[in-house]
Amino acid sequence: MSVDVDEHEKRRELRSYIVGFAMAVGLTAIAFLVVVAGMASPTAYAVIGVAALAQVVVHFRFFLHISWQRSTRDDLQLILFTTLIITLMAGGTIWILANLHHRMM
Known part of the structure; x- marks a missing residue:
């Protein structure tokens, strides 16, 4: 019984890490695409700032397990x-x- 619970917990944690990694890569890609696209400065700063704040939330939730x-x-x-x-x-x-x-x- 406890082996099944441990395996389920490991799978859930691995899924959490994979989702967090995918979201972190996506948010980083958004910041790079904004710079490569050459958006106007105020708009680019706003998009990069929002992506950075979202990145912090993703790291807190998925990697540091803070909720x-x-x-x-x-x-x-x-x-x-x-x-x-x-x-x-x-x-x-x-x-x-x-x-x-x-x-x-």
Whole structure:
């Protein structure tokens, strides 16, 4: 009985990895096609940005196994908080450097 359950679990996990890999390759291909097609800059940046965010979600869900389930919610909150802190630090640094650049001109 447990052998069948283990095999079923292994197949389900392998299927999850294959789906995640296919989605990651597809999203990467979209970004490359946007650049190769030579789309207008604002549109290209928007499409690449959306593809990048989708790529992050795909990696969280299919490779890091982070979802909205109770057991992984703490991990997701930790990752989101870390992302917030890094964004604030990088954004603040860019803001300060831009302000200094403006004052030096």
